[in-house]
Each structure stands twice: as C-alpha cells, then as structure tokens.
Amino acid sequence: MNGKGWRDTGARLGQWALVVMATLLLAGCAGRVAVEDRHPDDPWEGFNRGVYAFNDTLDRALLRPAAVAYDRVAPEPVQLGVGNFFANLGELRTVLNSLLQAKPGNAGIATGRFVLNSTVGMLGLVDVASDMGIVADKEDFGQTLAVWGVGEGPYLMLPLFGPSTVRDTAGLPVDWVTYPTHQVDDREMEFFLTALNLVDTRAGLLDQEALIQGDRYSFIRDAYLQRRRFEVSDGELGDDPFAGEEFDFDDADFDFGDEAD
Structure with missing residues (x-):
C-alpha cells in the first residue's frame, strides 16, 4: 500500500473511532434513563429503539x-454472481482474523477458497470452492476480540449499520479498513462497489422479512444475539438457529402502519 493509501486508512480509522466514541457516549447517557423490565442484554433499550426507528425509516425510504x-x-x-464476488473478498478478512485467533487450519482453508474462486471461479463470481466442499468458518475482528477475552458488552443498535454489541462495534473499524473495496484508490469505484454490496445484501434479506414476527425490534435483537453467539462459539452452542425456516407469523406481524417506535 502506498503512502496515500496508508493516510486514507488512518483517516478512516480516525473517523470510525469518532463514530464509535460518540455512539457509545450517547448509549451511556441513554442507559442512565430508568426503563422498566429491561432485557438483560439490552440495558440501553430506549436509545436503541430510537436508533432502530431512524434506521427503519431510512431503510423504507431508500435502501429497501x-x-x-x-x-x-x-x-x-x-x-448470485455479485454475492459470490463480495463473499470471496471477505475471505481475506477471514484469513487475517483466523491467524489472529491462532486458527491456521481455517486460515489455510479460507486462503484456498480465495485462490480457487478468484481464478477458476472467475474473480469470485462462481463459488467453485463450496461446490467442491471446501468451506471455512467466517471470522471477523469482533470474533477475534472475543477469542482474546473481550466481553460481549451490551446490545447496541448503530445508526446506519444496525444490530451490534459493544465488542462488535469496537471491531468494526478494523473490519472496514481490511475489506478490499475500501483500499481502492478510485473513490467513485469504491463508492460504487460499496453501494452495490449494500444493495445486494439488502436484496438478499427481502425474503427473510417474512420470518419476522411480533415486535420487530425485539425479534431483530434476539435473532442477532443468538446468531452472533453461534458464530463466536464456532457452533459449540448447537445447531445454527437460522438454518431452518419453521417460523409462525401472520399478516398482523407486517402491519407497519401500526408499528410503535
């Protein structure tokens, strides 16, 4: 990486640090407000619901x-090709964090996946590795912090970025700057790739909206925490809670017009 690239990376890290510090400060202030029947993992629920309402409004107006x-x-x-392309770039993040977690085996598998999909798979557009049964556990810096002994901390809804925890929020800056699209020198191309990745990811969630039932905020919080703990434990908590689709719901669960903040 050239000098300009390092300066840009440093600037991004500084911006992320300010965002994280400001968010945690606001969350801390909200956490001092008395809230009855607080969820044990969500002591800042008042603040989080406000951020969720903002994110939801933005999603309905623009992203969705x-x-x-x-x-x-x-x-x-x-x-499928677009999703495979961005997933393949994410293998580099898995390699880095697998090494930081002292998981050389997983790092080797992720490296093999990246090389195979980037060549035979035409720059990652085709997931040849998965078709061959070569699968690695996805790793990010939030998971690395967990392996290093950092506690999960309270649940935290981030503006624009959505569900998180204090620990995962601390890992976001590293995940951001180590993702290849953010090292592109052409800012227009970086913006295009970032926007395409975001829209493609959101499109992949359209069908899953039918799984949400009851209070949307609580459902998203509980689903995120359950899935995240499954990932952090490398599946030691049992089967993937989202591997199946046996959820009960009805039309009332999607009556957005009557949804409370």
Whole structure:
C-alpha cells in the first residue's frame, strides 16, 4: 500500500473511532434513563429503539426500494454472481482474523477458497470452492476480540449499520479498513462497489422479512444475539438457529402502519 493509501486508512480509522466514541457516549447517557423490565442484554433499550426507528425509516425510504428494484431487474444468476464476488473478498478478512485467533487450519482453508474462486471461479463470481466442499468458518475482528477475552458488552443498535454489541462495534473499524473495496484508490469505484454490496445484501434479506414476527425490534435483537453467539462459539452452542425456516407469523406481524417506535 502506498503512502496515500496508508493516510486514507488512518483517516478512516480516525473517523470510525469518532463514530464509535460518540455512539457509545450517547448509549451511556441513554442507559442512565430508568426503563422498566429491561432485557438483560439490552440495558440501553430506549436509545436503541430510537436508533432502530431512524434506521427503519431510512431503510423504507431508500435502501429497501433500491433493493426491490435491484431484485426485479437483476436476473438471479447475476445476483448470485455479485454475492459470490463480495463473499470471496471477505475471505481475506477471514484469513487475517483466523491467524489472529491462532486458527491456521481455517486460515489455510479460507486462503484456498480465495485462490480457487478468484481464478477458476472467475474473480469470485462462481463459488467453485463450496461446490467442491471446501468451506471455512467466517471470522471477523469482533470474533477475534472475543477469542482474546473481550466481553460481549451490551446490545447496541448503530445508526446506519444496525444490530451490534459493544465488542462488535469496537471491531468494526478494523473490519472496514481490511475489506478490499475500501483500499481502492478510485473513490467513485469504491463508492460504487460499496453501494452495490449494500444493495445486494439488502436484496438478499427481502425474503427473510417474512420470518419476522411480533415486535420487530425485539425479534431483530434476539435473532442477532443468538446468531452472533453461534458464530463466536464456532457452533459449540448447537445447531445454527437460522438454518431452518419453521417460523409462525401472520399478516398482523407486517402491519407497519401500526408499528410503535
């Protein structure tokens, strides 16, 4: 990486640090407000629900419509290729964090996946490695912090980024700057790739909206924490809680007009 690249990386880390510090400060202030029947993992629920309402409004106004349009226009093979491309770039993050967690085996598998998919798989558009049964556990810096003994901390809803915990929030800056698209010198190309990744990811969640039932905020919080703990423990907590789709719901669960903040 050249000098300009390192300066840009340092600037991003500084910006992320300010965002994290400001968010945690606001959360700390909200946490001092008395809230009856607080969830043990969510002592800042008042603050978090406010951020959730902001994110939800932004999603309905901008992100979801873009995702719906993308889902309608882009053929399924194109969407699959785009998702594979960005997932393949994420293998580099898995390699780094696997090494930091002293998991050389997983690092080797992720490296093999990246090389195979980037070559035979045409720059990652085709997930050849998975078709061959070569699968690695995805790792990020939040998981690395957990391996290093850092506690999970309270649940935290981040503006724009959504569900998190204090520990995962602390890991976000490293995850951000180590993802390849953020090292592109061309800012327009970086913005395009970031936007495409975001819209493609949101489009992939459209079908899963049908799984949400009851209070959307609580459902998303509990689902995130359960899935995140499964990932941090490398599956030692049991089967993946989201491997199946046996959820009960009805039309009332999606009556957005009557949803309370």
